[in-house]
Amino acid sequence: DVVLTQTPPTLSATIGQSVSISCRSSQSLLHSNGNTYLHWLLQRPGQSPQLLIYLVSRLESGVPNRFSGSGSGTDFTLKISGVEAEDLGVYYCVQGTHAPLTFGSGTKLEIK
Amino acid sequence: EVQLVESGGGLVQPGRSLKLSCLASGFTFSNYGMNWIRQAPGKGLEWVASISSSSSYIYYADTVKGRFTISRDNAKNTLYLQMTSLRSEDTALYYCARHSWDYWGQGVMVTVSS
Numbered sequence: 578d579v580v581l582t583q584t585p586p587t588l589s590a591t592i593g594q595s596v597s598i599s600c601r602s603s604q605s606l607l608h609s610n611g612n613t614y615l616h617w618l619l620q621r622p623g624q625s626p627q628l629l630i631y632l633v634s635r636l637e638s639g640v641p642n643r644f645s646g647s648g649s650g651t652d653f654t655l656k657i658s659g660v661e662a663e664d665l666g667v668y669y670c671v672q673g674t675h676a677p678l679t680f681g682s683g684t685k686l687e688i689k
Numbered sequence: 690e691v692q693l694v695e696s697g698g699g700l701v702q703p704g705r706s707l708k709l710s711c712l713a714s715g716f717t718f719s720n721y722g723m724n725w726i727r728q729a730p731g732k733g734l735e736w737v738a739s740i741s742s743s744s745s746y747i748y749y750a751d752t753v754k755g756r757f758t759i760s761r762d763n764a765k766n767t768l769y770l771q772m773t774s775l776r777s778e779d780t781a782l783y784y785c786a787r788h789s790w791d792y793w794g795q796g797v798m799v800t801v802s803s
Contacts, residue, residue, distance in 0.1 A: 616790055618734075618790065620734075625784060625793040625794065625795055625796060626734065626784075626786075626790075626793055627793070628789075628790045628791045631789070631790065631791075637791060667733075669733065669734055671734075671736075671790065673788075676748055677736060677748060677750055677751075678724070678736040678739065678748075679736065680733060680734045680735065680736065681733075682733050683733045683734075
């Protein structure tokens with residue numbers, strides 16, 4: 578199974594600070610069809626996860642553009658340019674290139 | 690408005706069965722693959738099972754294979770998860786979600802305990 582390793586496990590940021598979360602895969606996530614099925618989710622406290630970024634870098638509708646995704650192959654990054662209070666929660670990467678689907682272990686973002 | 694509403698959770702003894710439902714509305718259910726995902730208390734997300742739009746393709750996590758069955762009724766806009774031989778480690782909040790990850794239900798709690 579594909580293992581997604583997220584770092585750091587915990588992140589503490591002040592309002593307005595820019596932060597990055599890394600998601601490294603044990604295998605390339607480039608599918609034979611040319612797509613890379615790596616997505617980013619945010620789970621706010623007490624809520625269901627929500628999609629932020631899909632296919633590495635595509636911003637989901639309604640998600641603020643301070644969120645951006647990048648990467649290729651096995652290394653991926655979620656960046657938040659100017660953290661806001663509402664961004665606190667746990668961020669997960671998830672891959673759908675290889676069966677079974679797998680999630681990263683999560684990165685908890687705390688606001689200082 | 691797209692909605693996914695899970696139901697059927699509760700407290701069940703080890704070895705017993707439970708069937709979860711996920712009622713979809715606000716979109717053409719029969720066009721979308723669907724997933725079940727679970728989250729044990731205080732833990733991360735774990736994929737459980739997936740089903741394609743027409744039920745042609747079905748996949749399970751190794752941890753539930755042979756015990757859980759995913760199915761769907763497109764006429765009723767409903768996704769199901771039949772869970773048998775339940776174990777304490779199946780205790781979790783169970784979410785249904787569209788295969789595109791863009792919509793999730795609110796989750797339903799399953800507690801397996803004697």
